[in-house]
Amino acid sequence: MNTKPTLDELFERRITYPDFEPQSRLARLVGLDDQKSRLAKILGLLVNPSGLAEWAQRHHPGTQALLDAVLRRPPLVVLAGDVGSGKTELAETIGDAVARQEKIDITLLPLSLSTRGQGRVGEMTQLLSAAFDYTVAEASRLKSASGKARGAVILLVDEADALAQSRETAQMHHEDRAGVNAFIRGIDRIANAKLPAAVLMCTNRLSALDPAVRRRAADVLSFARPGDEQRRFVLSSRLEPIGLGRHHIDALVIATGPQRSARDYGFTFSDLTQRLLPSIVLDAYPSRPVNGARAVEIAKAMTPTPPFRDGEPVA
Ligand SMILES: Nc1ncnc2c1ncn2[C@@H]1O[C@H](COP(=O)(O)OP(=O)(O)O)[C@@H](O)[C@H]1O
Ligand SMILES: [Mg+2]
Structure with missing residues (x-):
């Protein structure tokens, strides 16, 4: 059986921004100002790369090579750290800040791998491939020929611990490796097509993050217990x-x-x-x-x- 999951099966609830509810949840997060600002900037640039060119025009004309270094980063940010430290909460609400900052609508497609993809063999790979298919399709509609996108999509791959497992780990199953490969393929698809889409991955196991995934991350944000x-x-x-x-x-x-x-x-x-x-x-x-x-x-x-x-x- 190889039926592709439907949009509703994959993503229990899509979230669209701007919206009041995520705005107030984001404001309630404590001690994450650095993570918030880094994430909002990275997502903002993936959505609206011309923003950086405008900034350079003002402050540093003629620095295309430097800008390329920033803009060519893959559309992936990893949120890693201890349980209950605000990874999911930030991932589910940061879209609101970006939507307001860039004055566009943003949709979050939340995929949790802990509750899903633990059934039959190949399921995680299939879920990921389908999730990227939907993300690419949605983002392609929002891309504009030049300049600023009409909107943007954030794919959230939450509870991605199985995926974060290093490919070098001896006990890693063939199925897990296939999942990692599907994930990497998806990131590359979005990057190559320069779509207004970004992927957020949350994991408790930074130490086991697959090197090929880590290499693709534009940033790895770490989360700790409150002091x-x-x-x-x-x-x-x-x-x-x-x-x-x-x-x-x-x-x-x-x-x-x-x-x-x-x-x-x-x-x-x-x-x-x-x-x-x-x-x-x-x-x-x-x-x-x-x-x-x-x-x-x-x-x-x-x-x-x-x-x-x-x-x-x-x-
Ligand atoms: N930095 C924080 N400031 C305030 N509340 C937080 C923070 N981090 C987590 N919480 C609270 O803990 C709950 C669980 O956080 P969550 O984001 O799900 O953790 P995880 O890092 O495991 O994904 C949140 O709904 C929120 O109520
Ligand atoms: Mg979580």
Whole structure:
């Protein structure tokens, strides 16, 4: 059986930008300013290469060779790092910043490889090939003969850990290699046709990223667990408005950080937002208000998600 998946089967939900919802989600991300700005610039140039020429005209006339070095980079950015550090969240929302910056509509086609492509042999390869077919078809319609594209497409290959597996890894299956090859072929198709399309790949395993994939990446952005200041920001922005005082916030920042004897890592962003904060609220609900001392106890009793380690630590 070799039927090509339909658009709806491949991408559960397309996201189009600009839109308010991704805009506010993007604004809520903490500590990712560098990743945000690098990603927005790279995507902006893939969509509108003439922007760079206009910049050069203004500041550095006659520097085509330098511009080519920037513009010839392949349309791939890798987002790598620990679980719950904002890779998916940034990938799903950055299109809004680019759409506003370039004043065009952008569509995100999100393909997750963790929930898909684990069935019969050849499925991952087929999913990837089909995803690139749709991306190329869509982007071809948006390309304009000269200058700025009418719109752009971002293909998000999320949870791409199987693909990030190095081709040199001995236990790698034939099927995985075929998947990597399909991915590389897809990137090259978009690059060769100079389409207004970009590919974002998210992985927890930077250390195992296939060299051929890494070589094609215009940039590899790394994501880490929040430090003290970032945890403080996430916690205080949610808990101060409901009356928690400074010393309880201080105690929460400590309780959610690395613990000298027990563990050398602290809470992830998602441990804070999706586990700790809801537990604090549900502990008080429905009969009492949130209590600072109780919130600290809850944090102390909770264990953070262990870091994703495969050989060497991730970025
Ligand atoms: N940098 C961050 N700032 C604020 N919240 C974050 C950040 N990173 C992750 N989160 C929270 O954690 C959740 C999971 O993040 P996600 O992007 O899915 O992580 P992953 O890196 O595993 O893809 C997000 O929905 C968001 O609520
Ligand atoms: Mg993710």
